[in-house]
Amino acid sequence: SQLDTLDIVVLVALLLGTIAYFTKGTYWAIAKDPYGNSLALANGHKNTGRTRNFLEKMDETGKNCIVFYGSQTGTAEDYANRLAKEGHSRFGLDTMVADLEDYDFDNLDLVPEDKVVFYILATYGEGEPTDNAVDFYEFVTTEEPAFSEGQSPEEKPLAKLKFVAFGLGNNTYEHYNSMVRNVNTALEKCGATRIGEAGEGDDGAGTMEEDFLAWKEPMWASLAETMNLEEREAVYEPTFEITERSDLTIEDDTVYVGEPNKNHLEGKSQGPYNAANPYIAPIVESKELFHDPQRNCLHMEIDIGNTNLKYTTGDHIAVWPTNAGMEVDRFLKVLGLYEKRNNVITVKGTDPTARVPFPSPTTYDAIVRYHMEICAPVSRQFVSQIAPFAPTEEIKKSMTALGSDKDLFHKEVADWSLNIAQLLETQSKGTAWPAAPFSLFIEGLNKIQPRYYSISSSSHAQPTKVAITAVVESMHKPKAPHVLKGVTTNYLLALKQKQHGEANPDPHGLNYELNGPRNKYDGIHVPVHIRHSNFKLPSDPAKPIIMVGPGTGVAPFRAFVQERAALAREGQTVGKTILFFGCRKQSEDFLYADEWKQYAADLGDNFEMHTAFSRDGPKKVYVQHKITEQAKAINDLLLKRAYFYVCGDAANMARDVNTLLGKIISEQRGWPESKGEEEVKRMRASNQYQEDVW
Ligand code: FAD
Missing domain, CATH: 1.20.990.10 (NADPH-cytochrome p450 Reductase; Chain A, domain 3)
Incomplete structure (x- = not known):
């Protein structure tokens, strides 16, 4: 039979697709970073032919030192820039900074001995790589990474590679600095030589900057010795x-x-909307949730209806701030x-x-x-x-x-x-x-960073409207001469004031440019994008869930409960839904106080809310106390494979709850304490225990 035109079109398309697939990285690169590309274009650089081969790039530009960063909030990127700058001005290294996402790593075995590779790696969330480091991390930590020359029996593949490593982590998380630790182990296993210590900065202790400064001096000294570099008087050269x-x-x-x-x-x-390209979204509703003249907490509904933006319950929305x-x-x-x-x-x-x-x-x-x-x-x-x-x-x-x-x-x-x-x-x-x-x-200075918010609405209940629950940051530090104002939350507060027709939307004289560039944000708009998260409800709504979310930690749980209430209304079987919430005073900062009644009506006896008010009585009561009171019920539900969720303050609450749950399990089951801890670890590993903390 004869091929008709359509068949030929399809075949040609398939053939082209196949060629493109097999030549990826050789002749073309996927534009993973549309922001970078649009910047490059805006700056007159051509985007075509951008290589994914970092050695080629180094040779082309005459570099002997490359500083890779795996960064989520910009700090690792900033440190990478600083190291590159310092390496050049103090030691005459020819340095370049590079986003891990922009290159491939199968040629790490070809890095010659007169070059050095730096890795500045943040650990994100539960010991995960940052978004831009995922591919790199997977590549180097596989059992036998497929380097270009392959494994040679005599020599380890990375025997020639010299590297420097610094990690950015937070000791309040269980997998403290796991990125730098694991990458270091993986590279050493392949025979690479580390110069200096594998540094570790601790955001949890608030010592990140000092850890970094203390790490880099001895590192420079060993690098200078290894590479025969002479320190010179640093002269500032603008980048x-x-x-x-x-x-x-x-x-x-x-x-x-x-x-x-x-x-x-x-x-x-136009989309795709992502960390490089925000959607200028209309805010369709905004209100304050606290009845407290001293503090503000915002609820906002953001419309994503006219876009291809999608979210699922538990995701985060990123808000792009404007400085005051x-x-x-x-x-x-x-x-x-x-x-x-x-x-x-x-x-x-x-x-x-x-x-x-x-x-x-x-x-x-x-x-x-x-x-x-x-x-x-x-x-x-x-x-x-x-x-x-x-x-x-x-x-x-x-x-x-x-x-x-x-x-x-x-x-x-x-x-x-x-x-x-x-x-x-x-x-x-x-x-x-x-x-x-x-x-x-x-x-x-860092590039301004979008701020993330745990979406407080259910995608099932309202697929085109994303809700945010944000407490407005306003801190008077004891020694500070001024009140410290959070950039993004005060910007959102000003937008709310504008929406409500307040004559001069200007919290504390901060004077935000609410109309945006060329008035493009006029009419209450805010630039946003959505980041998908792994913080998810069980796919079967009949499964029981236990949620711990004091303060704004309740945000994703409002979404979870809203979703389960909607499913119940639709006639689905919904399992036990237990929420622990805490705040200062029932009359002041009890978030969504009225809504819970409606959800309780929809979910019936399956909904239980346990509240802790820390300033309402003579004794401070926290969610931890309420959890302890419910120890038996919690254990019974866990035995029925209930999911356990924690959201909010990473530094204290989330850690306490983790420890407390281990104790409850061991006491209720008559196990030694260590076995209870093990059980929580197992639950984490199998996603039965999930955290969304900041
Ligand atoms: P920023 O300007 O970023 O300031 C934040 C804090 O940094 C200040 O309070 C202060 O402690 C410190 N700081 C800033 N400047 C200085 C300075 N010059 N000197 C010393 N210290 C300083 N928040 C919510 O309210 N609700 C949520 O649902 C929520 N979900 C989140 C989910 C995730 C995954 C993450 C990562 C964070 C979440 N957050 C949430 C926090 C949120 O992203 C923001 O960090 C928060 O709103 C503050 O942003 P801001 O721009 O107003 O404050």
Whole structure:
């Protein structure tokens, strides 16, 4: 029989697909990082032919040191940048920074002896790799990674590889720094040689920066010895070249005034929406949940109906913040850029491997407002780097002292919770720092990070509307001269105020630009994307569940209960649904107090809510007490394979609950305590115990 046209079209398509599949990585690369690509395009770099072979890239650009990062919140990426910069300025290494996601690793066995590879690796959640490190991690930790030369009987495959490793972790999680530990073991097993210690920074103890600083000095010393490097006087060389563009104004439609990428600039925002490309979503409802004039907690409903965005119950939504106008002004003033804030500039890497973390041409205002984390705590190393650019010798001396003395730094900067502009302002008593190069701040400050929220609605009950439950961060630290305001939550609060027609939506004079770049966020919009999570209800609703979620930890459990109530209304069999909730006072911060009654009506006796109010009576009552009271019932349900969920504060509550559950199991079953602990571990491994903590 003859092939008709359609058959031929299909066959050709299949053939092309097959060729594409087998040549992947050789002739083309999957655009995994649309943000990077759109940035590259915006900056005039061509995206075609970007290699996934890092050795080729190093050779092409004359590098002998590559610093890979596995980063979720930007800190590992920042450390990678800092190490690359320091390696170059102090030791003359030719360094480049690279996202693990952008390269393949089957050629690790071909790294020659005169080159070195750094791994700066954050551990995420339950000992998992960060999103951008998943493929790398799977590759190196398999039993026998398939390196290009294959296994040779005489020599281990990575016998020539020299590497440096630092991990970012949190000791309140069980799998503390497991990424760096496991990668280190895997590389050593294949014969690679580590230079210096495998460093471990601990966010849980709040010592990340100091751990990093303490680790890197001896590491540099061993690296210098191994590679025969001579330390030289470090001279600052800007990574980015900033060119004033008098030929352009902010009115020109090629100028980025805060748009996250090219599509947004061209006004055709389209999916896929992800960490590189937000959806400018309408907020369809917003309200406050606390009856407490001192504190705010927001409930917001975000509409994703007109998009291909999907979520399932238990996922997270990421909100892309805008910095407060007050802080943007402070920053621009202290750098002497206030008058020039709307001048158009082009920002380009001075080295082909340097990535500009935002699109350009743009303005100082747009960079500072939409792309830089200007309110975060200041790093001590950064203080030393800015010192030489101080407006007077006296200030330079005082900055140098702060940068080199850990205790002094803590007393005068960290304990006061200063952000970078506040520090510069305090040091110079308000005088500007015009000599400080803007490039230094692009290098030294993090790219602004989206903040994640556990979605508090059920995708079954409301598939096109995502709910957020967020407590507005406002902290008065004992020694701080000012109240510390969370960037994103105060931005959301301002949006809520605008939605409710409050004349001047301006919490605490923060003055957010609520209309967004070119008024694109007008009418109560916020940029978001969705991140899928493994925090999931059992697929069979008849299975019993136990949830522990004090404070905003209740967010995903509102979703879980909403889902089970909807299923019950539809006539499905729903199992026992037990929720432990805690807050300060029943009359002030009992989240969704009225809704639970409706869910109880839908679920009948199968719904049980145990509440703990810590400030309502003479004795402080926490969820832990309520769990202990229900020990027998909990154990009975666990024996019926109930799922156990914990959400909220990682540092204290989640850890306590984990320990408590082990105790309950051992007491109820007459087991030794260690066996109870083992049982909780087993439950974690089989997903019967799930955490969503932050
Ligand atoms: P930020 O500006 O990020 O500040 C946060 C804190 O950092 C401050 O309170 C302060 O302690 C510290 N800090 C900031 N600047 C300084 C400084 N200059 N000096 C010293 N310290 C400083 N939150 C919710 O309310 N509800 C949720 O459902 C929820 N779910 C989450 C789920 C996940 C998976 C994760 C990772 C987090 C979740 N969070 C949730 C937390 C949320 O992502 C944000 O961290 C939180 O809302 C604060 O964001 P922010 O931008 O307002 O504050």
